Amino acid sequence: MSAQNPSEDVRPYVRGHYGKIAENFASESAANCCSPANSSRSNSESRRIQLYETSDVNLLPAEVTGLSLGCGDPITPAELLPGQTVLDLGSGGGIDCFLAARQVGPSGYVIGVDMTPSMLEKARLNKSKLNADNVEFRLGEIEHLPVADASVDVIISNCVINLSPDKPQVMRESYRVLKPGGKLAVSDMVIDGPLPEEVKSSLSEWAGCVAGAPDKQEYIRFIQEAGFIDIQLTPVYLPRETVDEAVKSLDTALQQEVAADENLYQTVFSARLTARKPD
Numbered sequence: 001m002s003a004q005n006p007s008e009d010v011r012p013y014v015r016g017h018y019g020k021i022a023e024n025f026a027s028e029s030a031a032n033c034c035s036p037a038n039s040s041r042s043n044s045e046s047r048r049i050q051l052y053e054t055s056d057v058n059l060l061p062a063e064v065t066g067l068s069l070g071c072g073d074p075i076t077p078a079e080l081l082p083g084q085t086v087l088d089l090g091s092g093g094g095i096d097c098f099l100a101a102r103q104v105g106p107s108g109y110v111i112g113v114d115m116t117p118s119m120l121e122k123a124r125l126n127k128s129k130l131n132a133d134n135v136e137f138r139l140g141e142i143e144h145l146p147v148a149d150a151s152v153d154v155i156i157s158n159c160v161i162n163l164s165p166d167k168p169q170v171m172r173e174s175y176r177v178l179k180p181g182g183k184l185a186v187s188d189m190v191i192d193g194p195l196p197e198e199v200k201s202s203l204s205e206w207a208g209c210v211a212g213a214p215d216k217q218e219y220i221r222f223i224q225e226a227g228f229i230d231i232q233l234t235p236v237y238l239p240r241e242t243v244d245e246a247v248k249s250l251d252t253a254l255q256q257e258v259a260a261d262e263n264l265y266q267t268v269f270s271a272r273l274t275a276r277k278p279d
């Protein structure tokens with residue numbers, strides 16, 4: 001799943017994985033992005049909801065919060081204003097679209113794009129349940145956005161771009177659809193430093209995403225090369241227990257090797273990324 005060597009092989013796997021999560025989801029208990037789709041539920045819902053700074057998240061029903069699969073809070077850094085048009089890359093069950101919709105109000109508009117049909121179905125059911133008239137969900141790939149040029153004020157995304165087989169193309173598309181002066185506000189898994197492949201795949205059990213997470217400098221380069229300016233990346237570290245759990249599932253020799261490395265806790269994190277398209 002290398003960003004420099006875009007491979008489409010990963011796409012059916014990613015679509016299948018999230019498709020099963022959406023199909024198996026029952027609102028009375030939370031989905032777990034990261035465990036196999038048929039595994040037992042975990043406390044992932046409360047962990048994910050705690051990532052948000054806005055208390056609006058507590059107003060959303062379990063159908064929405066339980067299908068939250070993000071790794072951060074893209075809503076706070078987006079600093080949305082009434083009347084804005086917002087695009088959510090990889091909208092899943094719609095949590096960030098519904099939060100954004102409250103902030104942009106009835107004069108604003110929110111578009112969620114996702115490539116997984118059953119996820120889209122859940123999001124549209126949630127839209128009806130919430131009467132969210134200013135939200136629309138579109139089937140599509142974030143590498144080929146079904147969105148007009150220069151039509152969006154703010155792009156948000158939560159734990160999705162790392163799953164893409166062609167991250168530079170996602171950035172070029174984001175740039176294309178943003179209006180001049182438009183903002184990018186992304187939460188995503190990022191790696192900073194060496195991380196053994198086995199640890200990556202073990203952590204992916206938590207954040208389906210770590211296996212494809214780009215290196216921090218590489219991520220910034222993709223954003224820069226697409227034309228964005230004012231790029232900022234702030235790390236939000238995973239809870240130590242999450243990393244410890246991932247290490248526990250490794251074979252004993254590797255466990256001893258990585259357990260001694262205190263840097264591990266800072267090597268993989270959820271990044272809060274913001275950038276701007278020039279005026």
Ligand SMILES: C[S@@+](CC[C@H](N)C(=O)[O-])C[C@H]1O[C@@H](n2cnc3c(N)ncnc32)[C@H](O)[C@@H]1O
Binds near residue numbers: 091143
């Ligand atoms: C980890 S989930 C995050 C969902 C949502 N952003 C949230 O915070 O709950 C990833 C979502 O991105 C979608 N996705 C992954 N890769 C995609 C791509 N290349 N194009 C469009 N959607 C994609 C998946 O179908 C899935 O719904």
